[in-house]
Each structure stands twice: as structure tokens, then as C-alpha cells.
Amino acid sequence: MKKILFFLPFFVASCLLAFAQEEKTEAKEVTREPIKFEKSFSGTFNGQKVDYQAIVGETFLRNSKGQVTAGLWSTSYIRKGVDSSKRPVTFIFNGGPGSASFWLHMGFFGPKVVKTDSGATVDDGSAPYTFVDNPQALLDITDLVFIDPIGTGFSQVEGVGKNEDFWGLNEDARSIAQFMRIWVTQNGRWQAPKFIAGESFGTTRAAKIAEVLEGGGQTMAINGIVLISQALDYAGSSSWEDNLTSFFTYLPSMAATAWYHKQAGEGRTLEEFVQEAREYAYGDYLTALYKGEKQSEAEKSAIADRLVYFTGLEKDFILRSDNQILMHRFKKELLRDQGKAIGTLDGRYLATETDKAAEGPVLGDPSSYMTSAAYTSTWNDYLTRELGVVMDRPYYTSAPSMGGNWNWKPVPDGAYWEPSYVSTARSLSEAMHRNTAMKVMVANGYYDLITPFFDAEYTFARHNFPQERIEMKYYEAGHMMYNRQEDFDALAKDIRNFITQMIQ
Incomplete structure (x- = not known):
């Protein structure tokens, strides 16, 4: 930090500061060869x-x-x-x-x-x-x-x-x-x-x-x-309130995930059910999203019925969501009755939640924490033992701050x-x-x-x-x-x- 000083101390401090800045500039010159x-x-x-x-x-x-x-x-x-x-x-x-x-x-x-x-x-567990x-x-x-x-x-x-x-x-x-x-x-x-x-x-x-x-x-x-x-x-991968595009783009993935967990799509193959969700998203659902409050209650109810069919969620929950299902709620709501939340990176993964009443998952993403330790440990071991890399600082798998x-x-x-x-x-x-x-x-x-x-x-x-x-x-x-x-x-x-x- 720079401090404002007065009179003689200011002159002395200024000289010292100038010297320090000169040293800092010199220290920034990189003269070594790249490490390899x-x-x-x-x-x-x-x-x-x-x-x-x-x-x-x-x-x-x-x-x-x-x-x-x-x-x-x-x-x-x-x-x-x-x-x-x-x-x-x-x-x-x-x-x-x-x-x-x-x-x-x-x-x-x-x-x-x-x-x-x-x-x-199965969780990746420990080494x-x-x-x-x-x-x-x-x-x-x-x-x-x-x-x-x-x-x-x-x-x-x-x-x-x-x-x-x-x-x-x-x-x-x-x-x-x-x-x-x-x-x-x-x-x-x-x-x-x-x-x-x-x-x-x-x-x-x-x-x-x-x-x-x-x-x-x-x-x-x-x-x-x-x-x-x-x-x-x-716009199509940000499940946020008022982002109408995301409700449209996420619906087929919700349908696929509900199908995987046997909450929807009974009697249909994955591809058949996904295609049906695509067609509905491009059709009545897209129209409903943009009509908003210009829809009648009967029209809203009809849309909710179809969302129940594709997502496996309760109609009352869907109506309370105004027929717009945020992804973090879907991950918690799909298997709420089992006390489980599903993964973000991969909806196949499940986690037993400590807070079963929360709006969204509280433990994080099971598809991340059920695999990340294995990736991190094997990489660090491979880096040092097989590739022969020896450094005096850690390898950051993600950038701090x-x-x-x-x-x-x-x-x-x-x-x-x-x-x-x-x-x-x-x-x-x-x-x-x-x-x-x-x-x-x-x-x-x-x-x-x-x-x-x-x-x-x-x-x-x-x-x-x-x-x-x-x-x-x-x-x-x-x-x-x-x-x-x-x-x-x-x-x-x-x-x-x-x-x-x-x-x-």
C-alpha cells in the first residue's frame, strides 16, 4: 500500500518507493528458459x-x-x-x-x-x-x-x-x-x-x-x-428465471432423465420419447411460454398435463412453477419422495440428501463429487511418477478466484x-x-x-x-x-x- 507522507519523510519515502518500483520492474524481467x-x-x-x-x-x-x-x-x-x-x-x-x-x-x-x-x-471412494x-x-x-x-x-x-x-x-x-x-x-x-x-x-x-x-x-x-x-x-444453457429460451431447450433433457429414472416415458424407447419432447417443445410449449398470462387457466392446465407426462413431476408443483421448471428444482423434485437428488453434469447420478425439504440439491453435484477424486488423484500420480514432473507448486485442477x-x-x-x-x-x-x-x-x-x-x-x-x-x-x-x-x-x-x- 502507498501511504501519503509529508515534508522530509515524504521525500525519503518517495525515494525509497521509486527504488522499490525500479527493483520490482527489474524483478519482472524473465531471463530463465521455459521449464520442460x-x-x-x-x-x-x-x-x-x-x-x-x-x-x-x-x-x-x-x-x-x-x-x-x-x-x-x-x-x-x-x-x-x-x-x-x-x-x-x-x-x-x-x-x-x-x-x-x-x-x-x-x-x-x-x-x-x-x-x-x-x-x-458407485462413488469413486478413496484411493x-x-x-x-x-x-x-x-x-x-x-x-x-x-x-x-x-x-x-x-x-x-x-x-x-x-x-x-x-x-x-x-x-x-x-x-x-x-x-x-x-x-x-x-x-x-x-x-x-x-x-x-x-x-x-x-x-x-x-x-x-x-x-x-x-x-x-x-x-x-x-x-x-x-x-x-x-x-x-x-441463453439455451442458463436455467434462470425469465429466460424463456432455457425452459424450451431443457425440456427434452428433463424428459430423457425422467425416462432414465422410470418416472416418465413408460413403453417408449429413449429416442422415441426424446423426439416426442422435441416436437412438443417446438410446438405448444414454445407458444405457451411466449403467451404467458394471455393464456386461460384451461390452457395453462393443459400445458401442465403435458409437462407431467414428459417430466414425471406432480401437476400441482408444475402449476406453482407457472409451467416453467428451473433445472435446480427439477434435480431435487424428480425423486424427492425417495429423498434423493440427481446430478447436473450427468442426470444418471443420485445422491441421498441431508435436507429433504430444500428447494434444490444441498450436497452439490453427485456426478462431480462421485468422480472428481479419482481424476485428481490419478492425474497427480501420473504426472509425477510416470511423466517425471517435479514442481515446487501444486497443479491447480481449477483456477483459484x-x-x-x-x-x-x-x-x-x-x-x-x-x-x-x-x-x-x-x-x-x-x-x-x-x-x-x-x-x-x-x-x-x-x-x-x-x-x-x-x-x-x-x-x-x-x-x-x-x-x-x-x-x-x-x-x-x-x-x-x-x-x-x-x-x-x-x-x-x-x-x-x-x-x-x-x-x-
Whole structure:
């Protein structure tokens, strides 16, 4: 803190302060080399023996003056013994914002993966956890680069950098795009096919990055993007009061989840029941949402009857909710009579609640806390024991204090902007129109209660997306569909086919 002093003490303090500031500036100069850990491995992927190099390391990001602003960490798996100049590379990150990439790393894309209960009925418990080779990893066809944004993992500001330089929608995209260009340059991959895979907010980020990469004097075109549990337009994934879009987009996910727990859809297959919910959402329900109090009591009652049919909730509760069911209430209400709440990331998960009268779940998200210890423990063990990484600070799986300091504004500082739902959908659509070879695969979980599959359909039906270059895929699990083994297998096959068709 600066203190205001007077007379002679002020002069002395000013001199000392100037000296301290000079020292602080000098201390910000980064003279060391980036930290790096390398090890060689061999594995069998898709039936092919692959020798590869694992590189866990730091890349310095710099400002326009060439000053170091941050050290961004990544884990790269690079195949050895092949001509790498045109070998595909896939850049992978998770979401949050504020999440490190270890979820997709440990859960799906890595050469080794953690296994939790595929049926979503058993808690991950305590160590030791199941950690196995992943023969379905993509290292036979593409190198893999897992990116930890600034503030996550070991990534942090360095030199003259500040957190606010990176903690924002635009700032984040620029920093990841800068890293990608540096990595491609250092590894001689400008002529190689390039892919991005993002999950949750990572899909928001991916769309923005695709836009950023097409400018800045270093145009880099992306061949394909895999969006896992997409969140491009937040109006359809924000279950808040008065957000009419969300009541529309969440209804089919509620129906699917009610069907799974045998509260609705008896005698119907999942696909049949989901399709029925889609059609109702686009029809009478959408009209009712926008008519509001212009409906008669009889019309409201008729809508409530149909919502009972799709959600399995009591009619009295639905009417008291004004035929608008908030997701946190649905998660508590669906199995309230059993004293259980269902998961957010994956509605298959259940938890016995300590407060059975609460409006929403009180313990948190069972689909998160029933799996997260296994992911965190296996990652930290793998990082040190197998990858040989030794650091004097912890690996942050999520960024401390980032959430409340994140800048969601899609416009530069100083530009006029009125608050609205975050959306990078138009950014991706425009990038696809500029790059007519780019394709997008969208992976959706039926029981995802945070980024609903119907919102993905609604989003990609708008914004002038080139429909012939969009692939929609569906899985019978939730946000992290790869936690269910059948979906892990299907997702691996779908992504492999998606990449292969563009590199042959």
C-alpha cells in the first residue's frame, strides 16, 4: 500500500518507493528458459505400436513489446519415427472457465485413462483408483497437445503479465491462439492438419479461437473442431428465471432423465420419447411460454398435463412453477419422495440428501463429487511418477478466484456494450464461412443437465451454420459421456472417423 507522507519523510519515502518500483520492474524481467520435462514411451493404439515423446512444459507468452507475460503449460504427445511436417495435431482443453485440461486428458484422450463406475451408481471412494492403458487413444493418427489456460495447472502470469490480461472471453482466446501458433512454429507444423477438441466452456473458447486464428497477421486455418457438450450460446444453457429460451431447450433433457429414472416415458424407447419432447417443445410449449398470462387457466392446465407426462413431476408443483421448471428444482423434485437428488453434469447420478425439504440439491453435484477424486488423484500420480514432473507448486485442477474475476464482455475495453447472454456461435459460423473446409462434430449427452443436447440442435439450426459440415452425435450419458464405457467406445470411434475423413 502507498501511504501519503509529508515534508522530509515524504521525500525519503518517495525515494525509497521509486527504488522499490525500479527493483520490482527489474524483478519482472524473465531471463530463465521455459521449464520442460520429457520422457519416451511406447504404446499400442488402434492396433498400431506407437513410439512417442511426452513433453510437459512451459511456453512463454509475450506482449506486443516482446515482454514475457505468462508461462502457459501444456502436455504434448508426439509420435517418433515419422515425418512430422504434415502429421495431424489436435489441441485439447477443458472449460470452466478455470478448468485445467486434465479431465479430457485423464478421462478420454490420454494414452492412459481413469475408470469410474460406468453405471453411475458407485462413488469413486478413496484411493487407489483404476488407471489403465487407453488403446483407443488417437496417437496412431494425430499428435495430442493438452492446454492448461493461465491460472490452471501450472500455468501462471510471469514477467509483466497480470491475470486480467488472460481472464476474459477475448483475452483467453488470444492467449490460447498465441500458444498454438508458437507450438506449430516450434514443431514445424504449419503444413499439418490441425484440430481442436474442447469440452463445455472449452467449446465456447474453441469457437472464439477459430475466429482469432484467422486474423492477427498469422492466419491459421483449422481443419476440424470437436465440441464435447457444447456451450456456444448461453441463453439455451442458463436455467434462470425469465429466460424463456432455457425452459424450451431443457425440456427434452428433463424428459430423457425422467425416462432414465422410470418416472416418465413408460413403453417408449429413449429416442422415441426424446423426439416426442422435441416436437412438443417446438410446438405448444414454445407458444405457451411466449403467451404467458394471455393464456386461460384451461390452457395453462393443459400445458401442465403435458409437462407431467414428459417430466414425471406432480401437476400441482408444475402449476406453482407457472409451467416453467428451473433445472435446480427439477434435480431435487424428480425423486424427492425417495429423498434423493440427481446430478447436473450427468442426470444418471443420485445422491441421498441431508435436507429433504430444500428447494434444490444441498450436497452439490453427485456426478462431480462421485468422480472428481479419482481424476485428481490419478492425474497427480501420473504426472509425477510416470511423466517425471517435479514442481515446487501444486497443479491447480481449477483456477483459484478466477470465476469472480472473469471478463465476459465480447468487446474490447472501453467499447459500449449492454449485458447479454454469452455467445460465440456467430464467431464459429463466420469462421466456417471463411474457411470452407472446416468441419465440426458436436458430441451430446442425453442426460447432460448443464449443456442440454436440444440447445446444441437449437444453436446449430441458427446463426447460418453450413449444415452439411456439422455432425451431431448422441450418447446415453451426460456432460462427460466418456465416463460410461459404451459411450467412451462410441465417442472414440466417432472422433477417429471425423479426423480420418479429413486427413486421408
